[in-house]
Amino acid sequence: MKFTNPKEGDKNMEILMGNLLRYGVLISATFVLAGSIIYLAQHGLEKPQYHYFLGEPSRFIHLKDIIADALNGHAKSIIQFGLILLIATPIARIVFSIIDFFLEKDYLYVAITAIVLSIIFLSLIF
Amino acid sequence: MTIIVFTILLLAGSLIAGLLGSLTGLGGGVVLIPLLTLVFKVDIHYAIGTSLISVIATSSGAAAAYVKEGITNVRLGMFLELATTLGAITGAFLSTYISTSIIAIIFGCVLIFSAIASFSKKEVPIETENKSTLAKKLRLNNSYPTNLGEQFYNVTNVGGGFITMNIAGILSGLLGIGSGALKVIAMDNIMRIPFKVSTTTSNFMIGVTAAASAGIYLKRGYIDPGLSMPVVLGVLIGAFLGSKILFKVKSSTLRIVFAFVILALAFEMIYNGFIHQI
Numbered sequence: 001m002k003f004t005n006p007k008e009g010d011k012n013m014e015i016l017m018g019n020l021l022r023y024g025v026l027i028s029a030t031f032v033l034a035g036s037i038i039y040l041a042q043h044g045l046e047k048p049q050y051h052y053f054l055g056e057p058s059r060f061i062h063l064k065d066i067i068a069d070a071l072n073g074h075a076k077s078i079i080q081f082g083l084i085l086l087i088a089t090p091i092a093r094i095v096f097s098i099i100d101f102f103l104e105k106d107y108l109y110v111a112i113t114a115i116v117l118s119i120i121f122l123s124l125i126f
Numbered sequence: 127m128t129i130i131v132f133t134i135l136l137l138a139g140s141l142i143a144g145l146l147g148s149l150t151g152l153g154g155g156v157v158l159i160p161l162l163t164l165v166f167k168v169d170i171h172y173a174i175g176t177s178l179i180s181v182i183a184t185s186s187g188a189a190a191a192y193v194k195e196g197i198t199n200v201r202l203g204m205f206l207e208l209a210t211t212l213g214a215i216t217g218a219f220l221s222t223y224i225s226t227s228i229i230a231i232i233f234g235c236v237l238i239f240s241a242i243a244s245f246s247k248k249e250v251p252i253e254t255e256n257k258s259t260l261a262k263k264l265r266l267n268n269s270y271p272t273n274l275g276e277q278f279y280n281v282t283n284v285g286g287g288f289i290t291m292n293i294a295g296i297l298s299g300l301l302g303i304g305s306g307a308l309k310v311i312a313m314d315n316i317m318r319i320p321f322k323v324s325t326t327t328s329n330f331m332i333g334v335t336a337a338a339s340a341g342i343y344l345k346r347g348y349i350d351p352g353l354s355m356p357v358v359l360g361v362l363i364g365a366f367l368g369s370k371i372l373f374k375v376k377s378s379t380l381r382i383v384f385a386f387v388i389l390a391l392a393f394e395m396i397y398n399g400f401i402h403q404i
Binding site for chain 2: 014017018019021022024025028029032033035036039040043044045046047048050051052053054055056057060061076077079080083084086087088089090091093094097106108109112113115116119120122123124
């Protein structure tokens with residue numbers, strides 16, 4: 001039935017995606033906010049330095065380091081973890097879409113969405 | 127200036143950027159980067175990384191509200207994301223090889239273009255005839271709810287739209303903005319999609335496009351937690367407030383004021399680019 005009426009399948013997918021995006025943003029904002037409070041309490045009186053580009057240290061780049069430091073209560077790592085959840089939110093949406101297109105037996109769009117996902121993963125490899 | 131003062135000022139500035147961005151439909155990124163680079167003297171690479179993150183936040187937040195209403199054309203969005211994500215990666219790679227002064231000048235030109243585009247919006251009649259075989263094969267033709275019931279529409283010039291979306295993606299990855307203005311033009315004027323559908327579908331795509339280049343920026347160390355934190359929270363609050371008061375303010379006057387602000391920022395960015403201050 002779903003296949004003959006694409007509008008119906010779209011509706012379910014839309015509701016699922018709406019919730020995914022909403023909770024993704026809310027959860028990541030919570031991590032960012034929690035980390036900020038600790039960060040400001042610890043470093044609020046220091047001077048900011050963003051005028052010259054130095055690049056972030058590797059502990060803010062690699063997911064393994066970020067999670068390990070965040071679990072140890074390191075404020076900036078908790079914020080960075082929240083930011084990574086935020087980046088992951090639209091990526092998760094794509095994964096859900098592939099599943100949904102598959103259930104709708106719309107294999108053309110399973111392929112299109114899978115290519116989009118591979119392009120994003122390609123960007124993470126290089 | 128201490129970190130706490132810097133954070134509060136940046137939070138306030140980002141809140142206003144998010145509010146104006148959502149009220150005018152131009153997005154927060156176009157004001158954020160001039161704010162960070164010109165006012166707060168932040169290096170443009172950090173500014174781009176930070177802006178990308180805030181673009182993902184607002185796009186995902188707004189898309190959550192839109193997709194439920196059934197206006198977004200999910201298949202069209204997914205198909206065009208092929209073009210925007212490839213472009214975004216290209217743009218993010220280019221950004222490391224192009225000097226910051228040139229980036230500032232390109233940014234200024236895109237700002238001018240966005241300001242002009244926000245004025246010259248005209249109603250494009252809906253295509254009722256199905257002319258494109260590609261659109262039919264890709265199942266892009268759809269309908270959306272209006273006051274008069276479901277309105278059907280057909281998509282035209284799929285190839286032209288795809289190429290324009292690719293350019294929008296490159297600019298998004300290079301400059302850390304959503305390229306919403308260009309995305310809407312590609313869908314409205316080239317593919318002849320109703321304005322409501324193109325706005326929501328463009329917003330739906332912006333998050334995915336930004337995520338594709340955000341990964342590269344993260345790996346290059348352009349995304350700083352201390353800087354991103356007030357910007358993300360500020361823009362999110364601003365965009366949320368904007369969506370609440372959207373129908374209570376006169377958006378036409380606001381758009382004119384905002385367009386002039388953007389033009390001023392554009393010339394400032396271009397000038398700073400030419401004298402190598404950025």
